[in-house]
Amino acid sequence: MRYYYSQNTPVGPLCICADEQGITKISFNKVPEGESLEEETPIIKQAFEQLAEYFNGERKQFDLPLNLQGTDFQKKVWGVLQSIPYGETWSYKQVATAAGNPKASRAVGMANNRNPIAIVVPCHRVIGANGALVGYAGGLEIKKSLLEVEKKKSRKKFLYL
Numbered sequence: 001m002r003y004y005y006s007q008n009t010p011v012g013p014l015c016i017c018a019d020e021q022g023i024t025k026i027s028f029n030k031v032p033e034g035e036s037l038e039e040e041t042p043i044i045k046q047a048f049e050q051l052a053e054y055f056n057g058e059r060k061q062f063d064l065p066l067n068l069q070g071t072d073f074q075k076k077v078w079g080v081l082q083s084i085p086y087g088e089t090w091s092y093k094q095v096a097t098a099a100g101n102p103k104a105s106r107a108v109g110m111a112n113n114r115n116p117i118a119i120v121v122p123c124h125r126v127i128g129a130n131g132a133l134v135g136y137a138g139g140l141e142i143k144k145s146l147l148e149v150e151k152k153k154s155r156k157k158f159l160y161l
Contacts, residue, residue, distance in 0.1 A: 004032050005040040007048050010055045010149070011142045014118075016044045022065030023047055025116045028138040051119065055149060060086035062120045070114060076100070077111035084125045087150040091129045109135065119146065 004017045006029060013029035018041055025032065026047070046064065053059035068075055080098045084090050092105040099108065112123040118138060124146040128134040136143035
């Protein structure tokens, strides 16, 4: 069975989807269509709690079971994204090199675009070779906000309800 639940966060509403194996999707308030029940399961609740800690600057890495669905290359790229240190940004070429194919910058961009688990799989940490903020499913303002969360020393507290 698949479940979803939405909650307001400092970057706007997030919808978290999960099944018995783990988190399947975190999106910017895109409620899934089809066979999903609106219910805050324990894993969804845990994800929102960890996101609150992240927004408060208390969590730099997530510890959640993920059920990522994609091609082998996409999964490899998403694994690399999870290795980008908190507060750092990498270029698409750096991600491609870390994924074992330095010429695959464009394919890395497509894998980023298909990343189903925003924030936890931090594709917001990938920027253009010239340092420009480019491409983000939630929009460039949210990408900028997430990068600012990771750079700030003092933060206003976000409470998970």
